[in-house]
Amino acid sequence: MAAASVYDEISLISKGLYRKVSDIVGPECVVKLRRQGWDIRDAFQNCDCYCETTLVSSGSRAEGFEFESSDIDIMYIDRNAIVFTHDIHTTTPMYNIPTILIMDTANVSPGFTFIRCLRYDQNNTTLKRSLVMRGTGIYVSSKQIRESFMSTNMSTCHGPCQTSTLLGNEGDEAYTLRCPVWPKEAMSFVYRSPRQGWPSYDTLTKICKDGCLLVPIYNKQQQYNDMTDLQWRISFSLAEKKLVYSMNHCQFLCYGLSKLFLNEVLKKASPNEDLLCSYYMKTAVFWEVFENHSDWSPLNFLSKFWNVFRRLIKWVSIEYCPNFFIPENNMFKGGKLYGGTQVTLLDTLRDLYMDGYWSLLRCPSLYEDLSQFITQPEIAYTLSCNELEYVPLSTIEMRRLDVVLQFDITINKSDKDNMIQMLINMMLMMNTESAEIMCAVRLRVAHVLQGYAEHLCISKESLCLTRSQNRIKYNDYNMAKSIQHRTKTFFCMNYFILIQYMYMSGNYHRAIEMIHYTRHKLQSQPYMYLWALDVDIIMTALQQGMSYDTVVKSLIVSTVKMDENTSIEELKLELLAYTQTVGGCVLSIPPLVFLDFLLILSYTRNNKNHRRYDILDELHTLLYHDDGHHIKITHKAISWEILGICQQLCGDRHGAYTSYLHALDDEYNYFKHATVERIDSLGI
Secondary structure, three states, X not given: OOOOOHXXXXXXXXXXXXXXXXXXXXXXXXXXXXXHHHHHHXXXXXXXXXXXXXXXXXXXXXXXXXXXXXXXXXXXXXXXXEEEOOOOOOOOOHHHOOXXXXXXXXXXXXXXXXXXXXXXXXXXXXXXXXXXXXXXXXXXXXXXXXXXXXXXOOEEEEOOEEEEEEOOEEEEEEEEEEEOOOOXXXXXXXXXXXXXXXXXXXXXXXXXXXXXXXXXXXXXXXXXXXXHHHEEEXXXXXXXXXXXXXOOHXXXXXXXXXXXXXXXXXXXHOOOOOOOOHHHHHHXXXXXXXXXXXXXXXXXXXXXXXXXXXXXXXXXXXXXXXXXXXXXXXXXXXXXXXXXXXHHHHHHHHHHHHOHHHHHHHOHHHHHHHHHHHHOOHHHHOOOHHHHOOOOHHHHHXXXXXXXXXXXXXOOOOOHHXXXXXXXXXXXXXXXXXXXXXXXXXXXXXXXXXXXXXXXXXXXXXXXXOHHHHHHHHHHHHHHHHHHHHOOOOOOHHHHHHHHHHHHOOOHHHHHHHHHHHHHHHHHOOOEEOOEOOHHHHHHHHHOOOOXXXXXXXXXXXXXXXXXXXXXXXXXXXXXXXXXXXXXOEEEEOHHHHHHHHHHHHHHHXXXXXXXXXXXXXHHHHHHXXXXXXXXXXXXXHHHHHHHHHHHHOOOHHHHHHHHHHHHHOOOOOOHHHHHHHHHHHOO
């Protein structure tokens, strides 16, 4: 190696860098499973045929990244409105469309449009409230759409999106309109792609078939007096997602390295962190892959990244960042990166470029390994292709299980017609060769049916029947138990439902018996919480021949969820405050906390007050000493709240006061109004 040329040395450093970035971003098979998980999640969410919007995930996580800074972007596409180009050449039957809108791109900057309304549905209240008259036309106001879409006081406005943080996850949500036709403003992308060979013809066809989206934000570089707030931006998020999916893994890792370099070096070195954004880096990667789509390999990984960085420097120097789909749209213009700040930033970028690959050592996540490859490039020489792409079997299996566990869907348990249609839509997803999707669908069907069984068991309607309706109640209860028996989703979860039913129907003695039985079952058998999966237990089970759904049903415990129809009286305050804060109406409670809570309540109702204190001590000890295994960090607040309720019920007002303060100080407390009200009720 001593006699190796500089080129060979750089190639070896490039090879080592590829390995390190692959370790950070993830190997190809894991990235594909991440994407599959988000696609399944979207498909399940969109099974609700009565929902007014279609949900599409985008952003870094949907693309396959799992950086700490990776965002979760959700686009809500209005199902009841379609935007056409001004010539309206479409095969879609117009009489089936409740709302017809037209793009008006005359006298507006490239990449933006006005939206005129030809016909609208009176039931589409969001759109109806956003219509304004300008001259002789009716337009859709992007400003009013954004304001009406802001749903909770946990949200802030960020461009066309509302940004909110819920349960530790920050994400952007945007109301969008869909145009089923590829816009003529972006036809240059269609014409140039076949000549360059990227994307492929199949990918290009799918991109054009999906059309584009329109997001409610005006162009800062062009003001129109009374027309400014009527502008919409043409969004190619759906196309971008397909382009990222079509990249080979080396190209995707280059995109990942660009994100790392931006967040860990460029933003910190630039005079203002807001000058550069990840979308500029993504655009630079798109152009680099498009113009040089062949010969991407670990040996030239470093040079490819350097081309992307060089392209960014060129754009800053000429103050022009061409949108990948509409090159006439200069994305720098109208933003912060235009004018005086450009000069200072350009000097910073050039200094980094002159440092060569040494500038990558400024990335904390790369420093240790990369410095070793730079000083000892022969280490990379020993890395084979298999080693570069090696993934432990346990990592793959855990990721597949993650794909199966895409369970965060809200269903209306009392709406039988919608539930049946959702089940039909889910079963249509079974037409696939993917074992993960098939397993996920089976478990989801069980999840929906179990939710309906829960509604039959413990909803307000089933517990408030007249004596003449007792027979119906009895039959519904037996049917619910039968459904639960056949569709058990998580280990012991059917017991939780029946316990809740026994308590809410006044059968406290039976509830106490079942709680003790379930506690014993949890303590005597190996199990895992959904948020603390044990790799060894799962791998042992899979090696013994268990399927993924059997693993889920036999070994995993989920939280207990309560909504407005199934919540117990003692948590009404919290549920109401939670609903007012985040717009959701489901409280999630850790299983052991739920069991202790209901046991204390049952002893109270059954006049066995002396039995409560041992359980109260156990709950108190659990909260003070749990390391996150039994109680997820995002569920600590509701657990402290429940401990306070139990202490107050048992006469320990000072203990309750301390517990409520713990709940109030928790960053994941989204029911603070209830906590404050309970503190006030103590009179301390």
